[in-house]
Amino acid sequence: MRQWRQAQAAQDPELAAIGRDTYSALDSCLGCNACGSACPAHVSVPALKSQFLDAYHAGHRRPLRDHAAVAVEAMAPMLASIRPLARRLMPLASGVAARALGFIDLPEISGRGLRQLGHPVVRHSRIGTIATAENTVLVLEDAFTATFDTGAVQAVCDGLAALGYHPLIVTLPPGSKAAHAKGMRRRFARLAGRQIAALNELEKIGRPMIGVDPAFVLMTRSEFREVTPSVPKVMLVQEFLRQRLEAGDPWPQAAPGTSAPRLMVHCTEASAAPQALRQWQEVFAALGLAVRPTQTGCCGMAGLFGHEQRQQTVSRTLFDASWAPALKGEAAVLATGFSCRCQVERLSETTATHPMAAIAAGLKAA
Ligand code: SF4
Structure with missing residues (x-):
């Protein structure tokens, strides 16, 4: 990005080639924004990418997709x-x-x-x-x-x-x-x-x-x-929910479940709100429900990224690296992200629902 910016400012004759290289490098960024929060440098590559694409496509036709x-x-x-x-x-x-x-x-x-x-x-x-x-x-x-x-x-x-x-x-x-x-x-x-x-x-x-x-x-x-x-x-x-729990709202108790499903959070959530898994666990525990908070990386879907034919290798490799092992032997899991639930549905035999579905079911059964 820096080289491209410098080439732009200096009207470098290599600008077009540098632009193509930069485009190619940023093309495999999923936009999970882990870099913007989890990395100590706090540089949001999706923000830079957004600005780059805007400038790049001023001179290059956008793909129809x-x-x-x-x-x-x-x-x-x-x-x-x-x-x-x-x-x-x-x-x-x-x-x-x-x-x-x-x-x-x-x-x-x-x-x-x-x-x-x-x-x-x-x-x-x-x-x-x-x-x-x-x-x-x-x-x-x-x-x-x-x-x-x-x-x-x-x-x-x-x-x-x-x-x-x-x-x-x-x-x-x-x-x-x-x-x-x-x-x-x-x-x-x-x-x-x-x-x-x-x-x-x-x-x-x-x-x-x-x-x-x-x-x-x-x-x-x-x-x-x-x-x-x-x-x-x-x-x-x-x-x-965690805030209301702390405020002492009177919550009913749920019927104890027969299993403790795995619970996974969206990767952007895991990096920008690192207390997410712990907060869910505290909420479930307060209701008398068991859950297994499970740390995972990106599922490889990230909005439309995983739906692009040309990104399938990256998308599926990411899923296999982190989510697939966690889903092994699990008939059903809880996942907070819409993208994650889509990816689980298309690449595994496991079903994924929102954690609040388990809370609603547990309270209804009580
Ligand atoms: S951490 Fe995520 S958003 Fe940042 S560069 Fe990597 S894929 Fe892109």
């Missing part, structure tokens, strides 16, 4: 509004995506929408029009779980309700993750700006905000701060 990745995230609300039709068209769309864009093993669109989960849903812009109870928790959707994994939203809400809280699902403006990853900086700033404005409005009602997917929550603490230094606090699920 970049535009498609950004479009999928932007179209999530539209897909949700035509869910039954979108589900029927998905096999056809997946075939086109594989042939024309090189995306494989795309997840299925969830059968049930957010409004069919049995919990109230409100658009961010209408939050001021409804009365919320003292123990209301705002559950923020993100494009990927709201489209492809509403089961995780259901698990989080069911678990919160069983613990005595009132989950209120809040839909946000379209996401900006793909625009950041693909280095479309102006678009990222515009989309992230809208999401930050929505968070500012939500913050005014004074209820805790949690995100279903760790990748979204941690984006509010990292990528969003490239747009503005002041972003409202969005908590990871276990951060909220």
Whole structure:
């Protein structure tokens, strides 16, 4: 990156070749952002990559797959509004995506929408029009779980309700993750700006905000701060629960489970919120549930990275290095990340669900 910057500044005749080399080197970065938090140097390669790609593609045509990745995230609300039709068209769309864009093993669109989960849903812009109870928790959707994994939203809400809280699902403006990853900086700033404005409005009602997917929550603490230094606090699920446990909220006891499932956290979460596994374990223990916190590295999916045909060797090698041994002999595990659950589903015989599904089930059985 430094060499490329220097070549740019000096109008070096080798700039094009240096640019190609830099592009090639950054192409295998998954964007997990472990470098930005776990490495003592605290250099976020995804942030540098985003800036590089933006500048690089000012002079080089973007691959169609970049535009498609950004479009999928932007179209999530539209897909949700035509869910039954979108589900029927998905096999056809997946075939086109594989042939024309090189995306494989795309997840299925969830059968049930957010409004069919049995919990109230409100658009961010209408939050001021409804009365919320003292123990209301705002559950923020993100494009990927709201489209492809509403089961995780259901698990989080069911678990919160069983613990005595009132989950209120809040839909946000379209996401900006793909625009950041693909280095479309102006678009990222515009989309992230809208999401930050929505968070500012939500913050005014004074209820805790949690995100279903760790990748979204941690984006509010990292990528969003490239747009503005002041972003409202969005908590990871276990951060909220650990906080309420410490505050002494009266929680019911769960029926003891017959097994202690392994629990894995998203790699970005493991590096940016290193207490995540311990917090989950404390929450499970307080409810009388056993769990086996398991340290893993990146599962190799990292958003769309693992769905790109050309990245299969890296994606599968990473999975085999860390997750595959931990899944051996396990019929079911708990995983906090949507990407991780997708990767487990496509590369193993194990099923992976959100940890709150186990909490909801344990409390329901009590
Ligand atoms: S793969 Fe992860 S740790 Fe490595 S450079 Fe990319 S974001 Fe950083």
